[in-house]
Amino acid sequence: xxxxxxxxxxxxxxxxxxxxxxxxxxxxxxxxxxxxxxxxxxxxxxxxxxxxxxxxxxxxxxxxxxxxxxxxxxxxxxxxxxxxxxxxxxxxxxxxxxxxxxxxxxxxxxxxxxxxxxxxxxxxxxxxxxxxxxxxxxxxxxxxxxxxxxxxxxxxxxxxxxxxxxxxxxxxxxxxxxxxxxxxxxxxxxxxxxxxxxxxxxxxxxxxxxxxxxxxxxxxxxxxxxxxxxxxxxxxxxxxxxxxxxxxxxxxx
Amino acid sequence: xxxxxxxxxxxxxxxxxxxxxxxxxxxxxxxxxxxxxxxxxxxxxxxxxxxxxxxxxxxxxxxxxxxxxxxxxxxxxxxxxxxxxxxxxxxxxxxxxxxxxxxxxxxxxxxxxxxxxxxxxxxxxxxxxxxxxxxxxxxxxxxxxxxxxxxxxxxxxxxxxxxxxxxxxxxxxxxxxxxxxxxxxxxxxxxxxxxxxxxxxxxxxxxxxxxxxxxxxxxxxxxxxxxxxxxxxxxxxxxxxxxxxxxxxxxxxxxxxxxxxxxxxxxxxxxxxxxxxxxxxxxxxxxxxxxxxxxxxxxxxxxxxx
Numbered sequence: 001x002x003x004x005x006x007x008x009x010x011x012x013x014x015x016x017x018x019x020x021x022x023x024x025x026x027x028x029x030x031x032x033x034x035x036x037x038x039x040x041x042x043x044x045x046x047x048x049x050x051x052x053x054x055x056x057x058x059x060x061x062x063x064x065x066x067x068x069x070x071x072x073x074x075x076x077x078x079x080x081x082x083x084x085x086x087x088x089x090x091x092x093x094x095x096x097x098x099x100x101x102x103x104x105x106x107x108x109x110x111x112x113x114x115x116x117x118x119x120x121x122x123x124x125x126x127x128x129x130x131x132x133x134x135x136x137x138x139x140x141x142x143x144x145x146x147x148x149x150x151x152x153x154x155x156x157x158x159x160x161x162x163x164x165x166x167x168x169x170x171x172x173x174x175x176x177x178x179x180x181x182x183x184x185x186x187x188x189x190x191x192x193x194x195x196x197x198x199x200x201x202x203x204x205x206x207x208x209x210x211x212x213x214x215x216x217x218x219x220x221x222x223x224x225x226x227x228x229x230x231x232x233x234x235x236x237x238x239x240x241x242x243x244x245x246x247x248x249x250x251x252x253x
Numbered sequence: 254x255x256x257x258x259x260x261x262x263x264x265x266x267x268x269x270x271x272x273x274x275x276x277x278x279x280x281x282x283x284x285x286x287x288x289x290x291x292x293x294x295x296x297x298x299x300x301x302x303x304x305x306x307x308x309x310x311x312x313x314x315x316x317x318x319x320x321x322x323x324x325x326x327x328x329x330x331x332x333x334x335x336x337x338x339x340x341x342x343x344x345x346x347x348x349x350x351x352x353x354x355x356x357x358x359x360x361x362x363x364x365x366x367x368x369x370x371x372x373x374x375x376x377x378x379x380x381x382x383x384x385x386x387x388x389x390x391x392x393x394x395x396x397x398x399x400x401x402x403x404x405x406x407x408x409x410x411x412x413x414x415x416x417x418x419x420x421x422x423x424x425x426x427x428x429x430x431x432x433x434x435x436x437x438x439x440x441x442x443x444x445x446x447x448x449x450x451x452x453x454x455x456x457x458x459x460x461x462x463x464x465x466x467x468x469x470x471x472x473x474x475x476x477x478x479x480x481x482x483x484x485x486x487x488x489x490x491x492x493x494x495x496x497x498x499x500x501x502x503x504x505x506x507x508x509x510x511x512x513x514x515x516x517x518x519x520x521x522x523x524x525x526x527x528x529x530x531x532x533x534x535x536x537x538x539x540x541x542x543x544x545x546x547x548x549x550x551x552x553x554x555x556x557x558x559x
Contacts, residue, residue, distance in 0.1 A: 002325065002356075002358050004355055004358045004359065004360055005355060005356045005357065005358050007355070008352055008355025008356055009352075009355075009356065011355075012344075012352050015343075015344075016343050016344075019343050019344070020343070082342075086339065086340035086341065086342075087335075087337050087338070087339050087340060088339050088340070088341060090305050090333075090335060090339075091339060091353060091356065091400070092356060093304060093305055094303040094304055094305055094328060094331075094333055095328060095353075095356035095357055096324060096325040096326075096328040096329050096356075096357060096358065097356060098325075248307060252304075252305060252306060252307055
């Protein structure tokens with residue numbers, strides 16, 4: 001194991017998004033604050049409580065999860081694609097770093113960004129939205145696992161994309177719809193039966209409900225399923241992205 | 254021991270054969286030039302050696318270790334200055350050099366002196382806080398070379414290091430490469446500037462269409478594959494040249510005799526001695542220097558920039 005090399009690349013990945021924190025950390029905070037204010041002051045009065053929870057509080061775990069997973073995904077995917085397009089990737093591929101070390105450094109970069117964003121929005125929810133977190137340790141652990149899973153998905157997308165257009169297509173047509181249909185703004189009990197059934201196939205539904213459970217103590221799905229699915233996704237996509245790095249598909253010629 | 258050994262290296266890209274069995278051996282401390290036109294297979298050979306491209310078949314070794322199975326060892330021995338410039342939007346030059354050292358297992362605290370020395374030696378000290386996009390083309394090239402040297406590799410690979418730089422910087426870089434060579438670095442240079450290879454390299458291989466067509470020292474190659482001209486002007490006509498110069502190819506034009514030779518340095522003293530001993534009065538001598546370009550032309554039937 002080239003520990004110094006691995007730490008350097010990891011530090012670079014984390015430092016990269018910190019150096020542009022206005023683009024990588026602030027936007028999620030602003031949009032979450034806007035959601036809380038708009039729903040808190042206007043819509044909440046017209047929407048019934050869900051499972052005894054006021055609407056603004058109900059959507060907060062979903063907002064936290066959406067921010068965590070989109071930030072995690074976009075960090076590793078854009079960093080990988082950027083390195084490819086700017087010709088930086090050879091510097092790393094020609095260094096004495098293994099595919100495992102390279103992949104894990106990218107994944108950690110995205111995971112840290114996802115976790116930081118998730119935690120910051122949780123803090124905003126506590127401070128502005130009056131949210132109380134039932135189980136803070138489980139909440140942070142769950143944000144961490146989901147960020148890892150989606151950072152590895154992001155790395156895979158970055159590895160397989162050859163242009164920003166391709167990457168944006170994958171994110172806009174797959175990730176964003178799945179996030180919104182995962183039940184950020186509603187309980188699936190409000191949906192017709194066929195849509196409820198369809199939601200069961202959306203992994204993000206389990207992520208949002210898992211976090212809703214650790215924060216609010218309510219969930220549409222079994223929290224154990226949420227944990228297992230998040231862990232399984234982490235494992236599958238981490239291995240897949242390491243294998244793609246090893247195999248060199250769309251990375252090496 | 255050979256610093257680099259490449260044996261029967263083969264590579265195809267979706268049906269197009271890029272390398273057809275390349276064999277190259279580079280001794281430790283040698284300044285080796287890989288000459289060839291664009292698309293000849295120079296960069297593919299280097300990229301396979303450094304792990305950027307997968308080979309289809311063959312063997313690539315660095316100091317006797319396989320570059321695939323022993324990649325951690327072999328890659329630490331090699332520094333690469335790529336033909337294409339790297340871009341980076343986020344970090345300044347000194348930070349990028351420290352990262353580069355880090356990838357090779359050198360901690361920042363241990364690399365900082367070397368980074369300073371390289372920035373200084375390559376005239377980039379004042380630009381240490383700049384981003385790559387703020388550099389001129391020449392500075393980008395120097396940064397590329399600093400990056401290749403930051404982990405103090407034993408082998409330096411320079412892929413077209415003077416492409417697109419002005420004459421002044423080209424000469425400055427040549428001096429720098431010679432210094433590195435004198436310090437003991439093994440250097441593999443790819444170029445299509447003939448003058449560069451002739452001036453710097455101990456040995457060159459000419460590669461064309463994915464195969465090494467010849468290799469040797471520039472002097473040997475020029476001597477082996479091309480002819481040079483020696484023209485001797487006599488002060489008065491001389492009869493009986495045929496009987497004394499039967500071992501040489503020459504044309505006799507009264508007082509002007511033109512010799513075609515593959516070994517001008519060896520042949521010239523002999524010709525002068527034969528003529529002098531026979532009583533011919535030599536007025537002056539002219540030589541037409543052949544170059545690797547002629548060698549390349551003879552072997553491949555095309556110019557190096559074609």
